[in-house]
Amino acid sequence: MSGYRLLKHRQYERTAEHLPDSIRRKAEWAQVLLGTRGRTPNVKTTSGYNARWRRTPVQGYHYYLWWIPLSESQLAGSLSNGAGQTILVYSIRHHDETDDPIDLASIDDFEEIALTALDPRFDEQRAVGRHVDGVETALATVKGLPGSGKTISLFYLVRDLALQSNLQHLLYVTYTSRLKRAARDFLAAQAPEMEGRVHIRTLTELEKEITGLPTYVDPLGELADFQRYLDRQPASTLGTWRRYPASLYTEVRAHILGRTFPAGYSLPESRLAEAVFSEGHFDATAYAAARGLTGDEAGAAIRLAARLREDRFFLDQTAAGRALTLVGQRKLPAWLRQIDGLIVDEVQDLTLLQI
Incomplete structure (x- = not known):
């Protein structure tokens, strides 16, 4: 279950419906992060009448998702069971609306949204999940420009495969320890029962487990x-x-x-x-x-x-070459021999040897 409860203003959808789909998708992903971690990586504070409100950029510095912890809002104390870890999601606003005052009248103006009901993927990204879940052996590639949601779509793909298919052991390989933490937090909030079925590793961690060779924790760390x-x-x-x-x-x-x-x-x-x-x-x-x-x-x-x-x-390249040899000889850790689904993120940052 999510560690943070999300309450969204009932007028949110009406005020956002005229905005481009890309902005609304990024705002939805920001809500996923709020429900998962209680914060977003990039956030701007406010001053004046709207002090304490947070603004998460969802299109450069033109549009922002406005949100605030319930305990810091005008409605603090309005819930009988306490504010706890509750976040109010108000609206997407343009930069020119920053100083327009926000007056909260009642907690009844908000409705709870389940974290699992949020899905910021585009249709073609959802189609990848349907493709790989519909055949016994499938290969699919998610492409896109930086910031287009490739990693997000892979997070949801892992969730969907673990929850809906008969794959028992999935391996999700990513590039850095930061991305590994993000994947772990996302999956733990979405479906904690998947923990024993989804193995999350950085590529350097995987190389070390296969070869026993030391490597830097993150690429380019040396x-x-x-x-x-x-x-x-x-x-x-x-x-x-x-x-x-x-x-x-x-x-x-x-x-x-x-x-x-x-x-x-x-x-x-x-x-x-x-x-x-x-x-x-x-x-x-x-x-x-x-x-x-x-x-x-x-x-x-x-x-x-x-x-x-x-x-x-360059120990990561030495380890990749050694691992390739061991894979060809089927000399793998026992858990790795049981993997029946593989998802790799940030392929564009890997060398050909690592791929």
């Missing part, structure tokens, strides 16, 4: 150490890369180590034509041509990758 390491290297070994440490880090991680597969791993011809390599068979000429680098730039990046691949950097 970037600052990498930059300090470069500062101690002779300038002649880095060439023009010395001025672009973050670009060099990404180049080595994603385009050298992240495209080099374990020896003996079978790759389709189409992939080999995309400058994908195997350990011990790295084609420097093909790499330079694919990346548009000079011979000196490519050579410097390749030599650095060779020095660091067994060091303390």
Whole structure:
């Protein structure tokens, strides 16, 4: 059950019906967050007559969802069982309406909304759930621009699969520990009975469980150490890369180590034509041509990758290669062998080796 009770003003829908669907969907997701955590990541306070009200942006800084904890409102004490963790959701307002006073007359002007009744997905995002639940083996991809709700739709997909299908063990893989917490909070609030059926891991956690190799908790967590390491290297070994440490880090991680597969791993011809390599068979000429680098730039990046691949950097790529080998040998933890559904978020941020 949700830790926060949501009461929405009875005129909310009437005042929001003229707004674009994208704004109303984002406002609905903000309500999901309020019911789950009692807050939203981005919130603006108010002053003057409407002090204590919160505003969550739902379209840049033009439109806001207005809400307030009941205990801080004019209606505090109006519930016989106490305000507890109750939040009042008032309306979506334009920035120009910020100073328009809000006067609350009665708690009866609000109605309770169940967290499970909120679903901010677009129709095509809901269709993904119907597709994968309708066949025994299905592959689906959720695409969209940043901020279009891809991660949100995956949260709901996990919920729907766990509640409506016969899949007993789902694995949800995400990119960072922050996204992992968000997924765990969402699912716990939506359906706590799913806890034993849904395994939530970051990719680095999954790699560590499979291989036993240490990795950073979050991707790119080692970037600052990498930059300090470069500062101690002779300038002649880095060439023009010395001025672009973050670009060099990404180049080595994603385009050298992240495209080099374990020896003996079978790759389709189409992939080999995309400058994908195997350990011990790295084609420097093909790499330079694919990346548009000079011979000196490519050579410097390749030599650095060779020095660091067994060091303390890029451990996530080392672990990904080792895990790929172990998966091929079916040497997996017992719980992972029971997985019958896999959902992966933030695929666009993974290297080809990790995918």
